[in-house]
Amino acid sequence: MPRSTPRCLGRLGLAALFAIAAIAIPAASAAPQVVIYRCTDASGALTVQNDEPCPAGSQQQRTVVDPPPPMPAYVPQTPPPAAPAPAPAAEPATTAAPAAPDRPDAPPPARIADADRLPPPPIFRCHTPGNDRYISESSEPQPRCVALQTVGINGDPSLAAGAACEWQYDRCERVPDGEACDGWRQRGREIESGWRYARGDAKAPLQEEFARVATILGDTTCGLPGSP
Structure with missing residues (x-):
């Protein structure tokens, strides 16, 4: 060699x-x-x-x-087959929660003979100083203290040192007897509207108030067929 x-x-x-x-x-x-x-x-x-x-x-x-031993031939490894994915666990059947009622529950109408029904109590239509109108069961609703803008000694609102309000009283007039049932129905709609937008504990009192108005409409002459 x-x-x-x-x-x-x-x-x-x-x-x-x-x-x-x-x-x-x-x-x-x-x-x-x-x-x-x-x-x-x-x-x-x-x-x-x-x-x-x-x-x-x-x-x-x-x-x-000594010469090193020859390198072994490379044999690619075959990856093991992937394990099958576990089947998703069946979710327990749940009972759907009842949907919220569209309106407060009203009590069932009382079984009063038509001859024994009385006219509904007086009801009043009131006007605010801002010319808003609403139905009230009182002829003299509670006054409201409406905030007034205060100014500083030089007339600058940003330098105002206190707060003030003005007591405002609504004007109310009795709804005529022939329209009293319509007045009570409007009163029920106003309570229902407040119930829809109420939150939390404020809903229950409005629910009771609506049921009371519904009872008046069902037990008086307003519940007669064809009543005004």
């Missing part, structure tokens, strides 16, 4: 020695052994060479390196 040309690698450690050996070894599994010579001359300079003894007058260390 022809010898390779000696190569001078300078001052190398043991790691460089085996690196050179690995480069020099053929990849085939039947490659022969490689002989590495470590040469130190009279001046102390170190050279490492393969398959070539050190020159005369040098201190020589000889190392035989």
